[in-house]
Amino acid sequence: MKGPLATAAVILVGMYVVLKFVLPLFTAPLPASLIYLYLALTLSAILIFYTISGESLNAFMGPITRFLTGEGQVGMARTARMLVLILFPLLVGWQTYTRLVPSDQPPVENRTIHPAPPGEFVGLSNPYPKTPENIAVGKGLYAAFCSPCHGANFDGKGPASVGFNPPPANFRDPGTIAQLQESYLFWRIKKGGVGLPVEAMPWRSAMPRWEFELSDEWIWKIIMGEYDGAGQSPRTWEEEE
Amino acid sequence: MPSGRGSLILGLVIVVGALFVLSAVAMAQSGAEKAMSVEYRDIPGLGSRNIIWVIAQQHLLLAGFVLGVPIFAWVCELVGWKTKDPRYDKLAKEFTKLLTSAYATTALFGGILLFLLIGFYPKLMAYLTDIFFPSFIVYCILFLLETATLYLYWYGWDAMQGNKKGFHLVLGFLLNIFAFFIMIVPNAWATFQASPVVIAEGTAIEKAWAATWNPTWWPVNIHRLIANVVLGGFICGAYAGIRYLLAGSREEREHYDWMGYVGNFIGVFGMLPLPFAGYWLMREIYQYNQQMGITLMGGFLAWLFILQAMLIGVLFLGANYYFWMGITHRIPGAEHQYRKPILAMLIVLMVCLGVWMTPHSLVASLEEARKMGGTHHPLLGVFGVMSAKMTVSNLMILVTFMSFIMYWRAGKQETATWARLAKAVMGALLILAGIAVIILGVWGYFVPAIIRINYFSVAQVLIVLFIMLTFTPLTALLMKSAKTTAEMIWGQMPVRAGYCLVSNAVMVILLMSLMGYARSSSRVHWHIYGVMRDTSEYAYSPALGYAAAFMSLNTFVFCLLVAFIFWVATMGDKGKHEPGKPISRSEPVDVPGGMAPAMAGGAPRVHER
Structure with missing residues (x-):
């Protein structure tokens, strides 16, 4: 089988196999939403490329047109065409049914991981100087209160982390605390999962509300220790001298 | 009226x-x-x-x-x-x-x-x-x-x-x-x-x-x-x-x-x-x-x-x-000549778009999230932050600009003695610019946010602007003396x-x-x-x-x-x-070289068939 249509089919199937089966050999599996997104982009690229010129459009669409019209088809080809025309709508119907049938699985989430903090926490800055002593105190407090979940290496892999879904945040990931200001962490540590606002529904966070156990001073120092230990810097609007 | x-x-x-x-x-x-x-x-x-x-x-x-x-x-x-x-x-x-x-x-x-x-x-x-x-x-x-x-x-x-x-x-x-x-x-x-x-x-x-x-x-x-x-x-x-x-x-x-x-x-x-x-x-x-x-x-x-x-x-x-x-x-006749460059540009655009559209927190079922270890994918999660988005948006701008340059040059043959050198320099600059934008984007993950925002992102923008501001007059000069091979x-x-x-x-x-x-x-x-x-x-x-x-x-x-x-x-x-x-x-109009023909679709004149 040759021609643009066959090439397109091979590319699409190949892409699906890589995303669905090959990539998970090296890393975590991709969610279906992402696989569909990348497949849609691949299909768009194929359609764009083969419709740029009249010649390539004819080469690409010719077999599809001939198949749909049944032009010149006899014998096996005719039977295959009939089978595809029967099976394809059934496949679409089955897909639709499996998507819509009631199930005991919770719906797919698009949880807001970083909701906006309440007004009283906006603009706060760490009142304690970033000295080696304060950082050491912060790391000590972190080891006592935070590391069971967030890990001694600040990577979210503490001994208790296996019990949580979603797992505790990995502070080494540049997409977590490095994107946030210190005041944001102060809010999250102080108020915990129960202090999340409405927009962070369904509030799936097991983060304790530390305001009753930890003083503000300890929280600020823990934040310092966290950034230092994870090798990250908080988001600021001024450069450090 | x-x-x-x-x-x-x-x-x-x-x-x-x-x-x-x-x-x-x-x-x-x-x-x-x-x-x-x-x-x-x-x-x-x-x-x-x-x-x-x-x-x-x-x-x-x-x-x-x-x-x-x-x-x-x-x-x-x-x-x-x-x-x-x-x-x-x-x-x-x-x-x-x-x-x-x-x-x-x-x-x-x-x-x-x-x-x-x-x-x-x-x-x-x-x-x-x-x-x-x-x-x-x-x-x-x-x-x-x-x-x-x-x-x-x-x-x-x-x-x-x-x-x-x-x-x-x-x-x-x-x-x-x-x-x-x-x-x-x-x-x-x-x-x-x-x-x-x-x-x-x-x-x-x-x-x-x-x-x-x-x-x-x-x-x-x-x-x-x-x-x-x-x-x-x-x-x-x-x-x-x-x-x-x-x-x-x-x-x-x-x-x-x-x-x-x-x-x-x-x-x-x-x-x-x-x-x-x-x-x-x-x-x-x-x-x-x-x-x-x-x-x-x-x-x-x-x-x-x-x-x-x-x-x-x-x-x-x-x-x-x-x-x-x-x-x-x-x-006429340009299709086969430009097929490969178009394919390359399309692939770059699509990869960039894929990165741009990858969210930081992925839409995932409970089971999928458990397998990923959260809603951030350990590998593709890095595409979700601004460093990646800025990089791909700059690359997409570069590719789009090059599409225009390609269109402008299509159907013409440069006659200037320095044309070969100019094209080599432009090619080298383009590759260097692309690499520099990517390096700055990757480096952006390892520096404080303020450094990325104030310097790296600005540098990426300046690199792309530099390419646009040098390629445009250079191409205009090349096209001024170019001869039309396909009208x-x-x-x-x-x-x-x-x-x-x-x-x-x-x-x-x-x-x-x-x-x-x-x-x-x-x-x-x-x-x-x-x-x-x-x-x-x-x-x-x-x-x-x-x-x-x-x-x-x-x-x-x-x-x-x-x-x-x-x-x-x-x-x-x-x-x-x-x-x-x-x-x-019956009224063909001669137009001098430069940006005007580019705006007019690259045609040096209104051709008669």
Whole structure:
């Protein structure tokens, strides 16, 4: 089988196999939403490329047109065409049914991981100087209160982390605390999962509300220790001298 | 042009009416006090917020078109005057015809918006009037000047040819100056609501000035100015696309094919700096208020930016697709020569778009999230942050720019002795620029956010700008002495090219509706952020699905409106030759090299077949 249509089919199937089966050999599996997104982009690229010129459009669409019209088809080809025309709508119907049938699985989430903090926490800055002593105190407090979940290496892999879904945040990931200001962490540590606002529904966070156990001073120092230990810097609007 | 004149008179009537209402609001103190007792009014069933949403969006879109079109209409006229090529003058006139017919509708929606705002939000409007009254007066004066200038510019077009052309160009320049100020004055009112500056002491003018010069005013001014050019360009492109699809003669097809090209060219060139302006705006918002910044970029509005990535991606693809179709259809024999470069550019665009559209927190089922170890994928999660987004947006801009350069060079053979060296240097620079942008993007993960924002992102932008600013004159010089190996044939584009132009316009309208909602919603439950709280029954942010439905509705209504306006505007053209008639085929026009042929689609002259 040759021609643009066959090439397109091979590319699409190949892409699906890589995303669905090959990539998970090296890393975590991709969610279906992402696989569909990348497949849609691949299909768009194929359609764009083969419709740029009249010649390539004819080469690409010719077999599809001939198949749909049944032009010149006899014998096996005719039977295959009939089978595809029967099976394809059934496949679409089955897909639709499996998507819509009631199930005991919770719906797919698009949880807001970083909701906006309440007004009283906006603009706060760490009142304690970033000295080696304060950082050491912060790391000590972190080891006592935070590391069971967030890990001694600040990577979210503490001994208790296996019990949580979603797992505790990995502070080494540049997409977590490095994107946030210190005041944001102060809010999250102080108020915990129960202090999340409405927009962070369904509030799936097991983060304790530390305001009753930890003083503000300890929280600020823990934040310092966290950034230092994870090798990250908080988001600021001024450069450090 | 009776419809155009009638429209302008209607516009003047509305401005005078608005002036009267504003004066009444400001002067009648007792009336204002009485109005203060009523905070809100509503139309049950429809909802005041919904009505304002639709009317404000229509007004903004129309205003964007009306303020964007004069910029490139004037540039076209200027190019026509400098190159003595009448095609540009005719095109500029056709753009202006669309402008005049849309102008009155814009004013009409502005008037409706003002009346509704005063009716629905009397307390808010009284407060804003108190702060901004001096700028209301300035706005009204500007509107009168703009209307009068537009009147002279449009109706004096034919009368001011020849030695009076210079005066006509001055009028066009003034029209743009007034239009710019007409845009930035109301921008101050809108941005004040998001980032207010209120001073307790001072005269009315001092208070108004302080409120005007608020932290997001200039970022919004620049962003809107560029976006208006993009909107205007793509809408004119869509107009040409539809006229191309409806064309009954070869001459019409040629003319509207060319006009479609110019519209797409203007849209693309406006689009190239737009992400930079958007980035600056977001940075200013984030710096102004962490809460607002997070609501937009990390909070519940963050999903809008994934939709934005998709729409911008489709727009980039549409613009490139149109360029590529231009190469394969307008330049005989070019298809096989450019197939591989087009494929390479398409792959880069698609990979970049894939990265841009990958969210930081993925949509995943509980089971999928458990397998990933959270909603951040351990490998692809890195695509979700700004460092990756900035990198791919810069690369997409580079690719789009190179599409244009390729189109410009297609069907020509450089004859300059230094052409080989120049092309080698450009190739090397392009590769180095791409690598540098990627290195800065990857490095951005390992430095504090402020270093990335202040230096790396800026450096990426400067690299891309450097490429654009060096390649454009260099290519112009190369093309000046180049010989044409394959003549460009206009009017040969397939039907899908017309639809592509329409699709680009729809994407821009959707984008503006989307980001308009994002900017407005970032104030959450405040009329004026931190100053005046929204205490109405609508003091909540609508769900994203509901908002998306309204954005679609607004886009649909605007498209209908524009289609109607253009239909009315071109009713008088039937049976006429002006201004849609192309130059007679027996009148080839020599055009000197440089940017003008690039704007004209790379054709060094109007070729005879």
